[in-house]
Structure formats: structure tokens, C-alpha cells
Amino acid sequence: MREMGGDQVTAAVAGCVAALGAAVDRNWTEVTAGGLDWNCHQTAVHVADDLVAYAANLAGRARDAYVPFELTLDDGTDNSGLLHVIETTGALLAATVRTTSRQVRAFHPYPFRSADRAGFAAMGVAEVLLHTHDMAQGLGLPYRPAEELAESVLAYLFPHVQPGPAPWETLLWATGRGGLPGRAPVTGWRWNNNLxxxxxxxxxxxxxxxxxxxxxxxxxxxxxxxxxxxxxxxxxxxxxxxxxxxxxxxxxxxxxxxxxxxxxxxxxxxxxxxxxxxxxxxxxxxxxxxxxxxxxxxxxxxxxxxxxxxxxxxxxxxxxxxxxxxxxxxxxxxxxxxxxxxxxxxxxxxxxxxxx
Incomplete structure (x- = not known):
């Protein structure tokens, strides 16, 4: 079995950087990210912050809360620099996942207050895929991740969601980002780590x-x-x-x-x-x-x-x-x-x- 792990995190981040790299000359603070309340700059910072937070919680064996720190960019960081931060924080999560024992669990609130290395990898991939979609939508850029990444996210984090014939469309539907024939719109959602x-x-x-x-x-x-x-x-x-x-x-x-x-x-x-x-x-x-x-x-x-x-x-x-x-x-x-x-x-x- 190919467990959700560091390779998938790396692939998701590479796809994000490739897609958004075509718009580094745009002002991301003036463009709303898809259906979010954030602009594209805020969304990109959020992705990097999640990636490093997941790495920190897993590496630090956090028990009851996130490790108490927050990512802050240097003044004047441009979009290229921000994408470099996403690459770097993605590499940190990938390395942490690869070097952590399968038995280790660390804090994450949804829904049972812990996740293992595969869970943290899956959450990192989900954050990257979904928010790259949001930013690409706002910036008018084409973006479609590998179906196997979307399928893995569903099978690791959305066990309560019936898989559809197209994993990417199913993941977008499950997170309130699109419609799916025969299924009611999703207005609220959480993913599920294993109990x-x-x-x-x-x-x-x-x-x-x-x-x-x-x-x-x-x-x-x-x-x-x-x-x-x-x-x-x-x-x-x-x-x-x-x-x-x-x-x-x-x-x-x-x-x-x-x-x-x-x-x-x-x-x-x-x-x-x-x-x-x-x-x-x-x-x-x-x-x-x-x-x-x-x-x-x-x-x-x-x-x-x-x-x-x-x-x-x-x-x-x-x-x-x-x-x-x-x-x-x-x-x-x-x-x-x-x-x-x-x-x-x-x-x-x-x-x-x-x-x-």
C-alpha cells in the first residue's frame, strides 16, 4: 500500500507553485480567493501557516493544542517569495511525515483531537489542493490536481462521503466548492481523522x-x-x-x-x-x-x-x-x-x- 505521506505533500505543493507562478506579477491583495472571504495573499499565507503548523504539531508531539507560534512574513515579501515560503513549509511537513513513526499521534481538533502522520499529510495536501483552487479561481488561472491526490484525500479524511466517479469534483463538492449531480449542496463540512x-x-x-x-x-x-x-x-x-x-x-x-x-x-x-x-x-x-x-x-x-x-x-x-x-x-x-x-x-x- 502507498500510504499518504511526504511524497504526496511534495507533489501537491509543486502543483500549487506551478499553477500560481503564472500570476506572481499580480497584486494578490486585491483579488478575492474564489468563494472565500480572504484575498489571494491571505489565502497563500494561510496555506504556508497550516503546513508549518502541522509539521510543528507532529514533530513536537503536541497533545492538547497547536504549538503556540504563528508564521509571519518579512516586510516586503513579494508573491515569488510567498510561493517560496509555501515550498519551504511544504518541505518541512513532508520531511516530518517521513521521519515520524506510524504510532505517533499529535493534536488536531477534528474530530477526535489527534492525527497520525498520514492524517497530517492528508490535511496538508487538502489545504494545498483546495486553497490553490480558490486562488486560481480568483486569479483566473487553470488548475486541476492529480486525481490520485484528490482520491487519497477523500479516502483518508472524508470516510463519511460517498466517493464519486471523479475524485476532484467530489472533493470540491464535499467542501462546499461545487455541485455534484444527484447530491444536495454542502453548506458546512469538517474532515475526519481516524479514531x-x-x-x-x-x-x-x-x-x-x-x-x-x-x-x-x-x-x-x-x-x-x-x-x-x-x-x-x-x-x-x-x-x-x-x-x-x-x-x-x-x-x-x-x-x-x-x-x-x-x-x-x-x-x-x-x-x-x-x-x-x-x-x-x-x-x-x-x-x-x-x-x-x-x-x-x-x-x-x-x-x-x-x-x-x-x-x-x-x-x-x-x-x-x-x-x-x-x-x-x-x-x-x-x-x-x-x-x-x-x-x-x-x-x-x-x-x-x-x-x-
């Missing part, structure tokens, strides 16, 4: 559509797996996630999670929801572990963490799971996690944990 739920020894790391696609096709999804992983159940679950994404009904917080061991960064299994809560507030979950990871209590630990997270929500009142009749180890995991056997539903025993 991570901490457990005692594990992190439950939300799998994004781009990663699910790779898992379904036989790849590693961007994770480093323990020997024998990922197990078949995780690949199947990734396929269901991908189908929900392509159908426009995926809710990322009720998706699939890789179980990543915190001490060495290795993924040992998967866990996730079959769907969002039903009308009665019930969610069904499934899980698996690679054979080499079994017998260490990881499944029980992950199940407790996911169930606790779900039952703390207002829209979940019970968590439900079924097992094969002969799968005594899985039934024992559910019992240890506090679930109660409620029936022999379908082909196997059913277990439930209700909100207190």
Missing part, C-alpha cells in the same frame, strides 16, 4: 477506507503485523467497511479497528462494529486475533475497551455479539469482558452487555 481508542496494552486504531481497500486486496493496510496477520476475519471486515464507504453509509466511529500493541507497534488482530446503532441503540461487534497473538488476553482487553467506548455514548444502549457453537474460547472472552449469554441466536450463542 483511536486506548486500551491497557493496545491501541484500537480506526481503519480508513484507503487502508481497508488495501487489506481487502491482500495488503497490510499500512500496518506492521505480527507473524500470520492479518487474519481472514479482519480482511473480511475491511471488505464490509469498504462496501459501506462506497455506498455512502459508512460511519467511521462505528467501523473497524486494528489492534496495535503499544510496546512494539505490531498489529495483532482486528475488532469492529457490524454497523451503526439500530433504533433500539444496539450495536453488534466482531473480533479476531492472529494465531500467534492468542492466549495473552488481547481479545478480552480490546473487547472491554470498545464496549466501554460504545456504552459511554448516548446512542448506544447495548453491545451484542454472536459466536460459533463450538467456539468456546470466544465465548470465554465475551464472558470475561462482562457480557451475558442471552440466547442461541441464529447458528450460535449470543452475548450482550448493556449500559448500566
Amino acid at each position: 483511536v481508542i486506548p486500551a491497557e496494552r493496545l491501541d484500537l486504531v480506526g481503519i480508513r477506507p484507503a487502508e481497508a481497500r488495501d487489506l481487502r486486496l491482500g495488503g497490510d493496510g499500512g500496518f506492521e503485523w505480527i507473524e500470520g496477520g492479518p487474519y481472514e476475519g479482519t480482511r473480511d471486515a475491511a471488505g464490509f467497511l469498504l462496501k459501506a464507504y462506497e455506498g455512502g453509509v459508512h460511519r467511521p466511529e462505528f467501523g473497524v479497528f486494528a489492534l496495535v500493541r503499544r510496546d512494539d507497534g505490531l498489529a495483532v488482530g482486528g475488532i469492529g462494529f457490524h454497523s451503526a446503532p439500530d433504533e433500539e441503540g444496539r450495536v453488534e461487534i466482531g473480533y479476531d486475533l492472529t494465531e500467534a497473538a492468542r492466549g495473552h488476553g488481547y481479545a478480552t482487553e480490546a473487547l472491554r475497551a470498545l464496549a466501554d467506548w460504545a456504552l459511554a455514548r448516548d446512542d448506544v444502549r447495548s453491545v451484542f455479539a454472536t459466536t460459533e457453537p463450538a467456539n468456546a474460547p470466544s465465548q470465554a472472552v465475551l464472558s470475561r469482558a462482562g457480557f451475558t449469554r442471552v440466547s442461541a441466536a441464529g447458528e450460535g450463542p449470543a452475548f450482550e452487555l448493556r449500559a448500566g
Whole structure:
């Protein structure tokens, strides 16, 4: 799998500089950037400021807020100099992404208050693509980024948006910048970084559509797996996630999670929801572990963490799971996690944990 990373940041910035370089002799302070309230000069500064802020947060391992500084240009900086600043801040973000471990997360407010290196790269690419579009529109310049960049931004940051046949037009629509046949106009939007739920020894790391696609096709999804992983159940679950994404009904917080061991960064299994809560507030979950990871209590630990997270929500009142009749180890995991056997539903025993 080609993870969203430094190369994509570099490509997005190069496209920005190439497009806007044709208008460096214009007065950017007098031209409004597309549908924004900012002029093109303000928008370009904003792009550079975001790129360096993302690099700083990731490099500085920011926890609760942005690193407290702001980009300021020297007096008299012309448009060529401003584009050089965008190139430089883009290079800083690209280098930071390339040299940061996949496990590292740092502060970003949307929507779960953290992002990993791929998330910061995707946000940087999104800022560059969208605001280059805004500035090019204001300046009357042609601009269309590579479709693969737009597609990656959607698959990393917009898991709740049904992908369309043209990724760039879909991204513009999803951010309120254009129309899309058959879809209502977007008047408010946020992107979504993936959710991570901490457990005692594990992190439950939300799998994004781009990663699910790779898992379904036989790849590693961007994770480093323990020997024998990922197990078949995780690949199947990734396929269901991908189908929900392509159908426009995926809710990322009720998706699939890789179980990543915190001490060495290795993924040992998967866990996730079959769907969002039903009308009665019930969610069904499934899980698996690679054979080499079994017998260490990881499944029980992950199940407790996911169930606790779900039952703390207002829209979940019970968590439900079924097992094969002969799968005594899985039934024992559910019992240890506090679930109660409620029936022999379908082909196997059913277990439930209700909100207190």
C-alpha cells in the first residue's frame, strides 16, 4: 500500500507553485480567493501557516493544542517569495511525515483531537489542493490536481462521503466548492481523522477506507503485523467497511479497528462494529486475533475497551455479539469482558452487555 505521506505533500505543493507562478506579477491583495472571504495573499499565507503548523504539531508531539507560534512574513515579501515560503513549509511537513513513526499521534481538533502522520499529510495536501483552487479561481488561472491526490484525500479524511466517479469534483463538492449531480449542496463540512481508542496494552486504531481497500486486496493496510496477520476475519471486515464507504453509509466511529500493541507497534488482530446503532441503540461487534497473538488476553482487553467506548455514548444502549457453537474460547472472552449469554441466536450463542 502507498500510504499518504511526504511524497504526496511534495507533489501537491509543486502543483500549487506551478499553477500560481503564472500570476506572481499580480497584486494578490486585491483579488478575492474564489468563494472565500480572504484575498489571494491571505489565502497563500494561510496555506504556508497550516503546513508549518502541522509539521510543528507532529514533530513536537503536541497533545492538547497547536504549538503556540504563528508564521509571519518579512516586510516586503513579494508573491515569488510567498510561493517560496509555501515550498519551504511544504518541505518541512513532508520531511516530518517521513521521519515520524506510524504510532505517533499529535493534536488536531477534528474530530477526535489527534492525527497520525498520514492524517497530517492528508490535511496538508487538502489545504494545498483546495486553497490553490480558490486562488486560481480568483486569479483566473487553470488548475486541476492529480486525481490520485484528490482520491487519497477523500479516502483518508472524508470516510463519511460517498466517493464519486471523479475524485476532484467530489472533493470540491464535499467542501462546499461545487455541485455534484444527484447530491444536495454542502453548506458546512469538517474532515475526519481516524479514531483511536486506548486500551491497557493496545491501541484500537480506526481503519480508513484507503487502508481497508488495501487489506481487502491482500495488503497490510499500512500496518506492521505480527507473524500470520492479518487474519481472514479482519480482511473480511475491511471488505464490509469498504462496501459501506462506497455506498455512502459508512460511519467511521462505528467501523473497524486494528489492534496495535503499544510496546512494539505490531498489529495483532482486528475488532469492529457490524454497523451503526439500530433504533433500539444496539450495536453488534466482531473480533479476531492472529494465531500467534492468542492466549495473552488481547481479545478480552480490546473487547472491554470498545464496549466501554460504545456504552459511554448516548446512542448506544447495548453491545451484542454472536459466536460459533463450538467456539468456546470466544465465548470465554465475551464472558470475561462482562457480557451475558442471552440466547442461541441464529447458528450460535449470543452475548450482550448493556449500559448500566
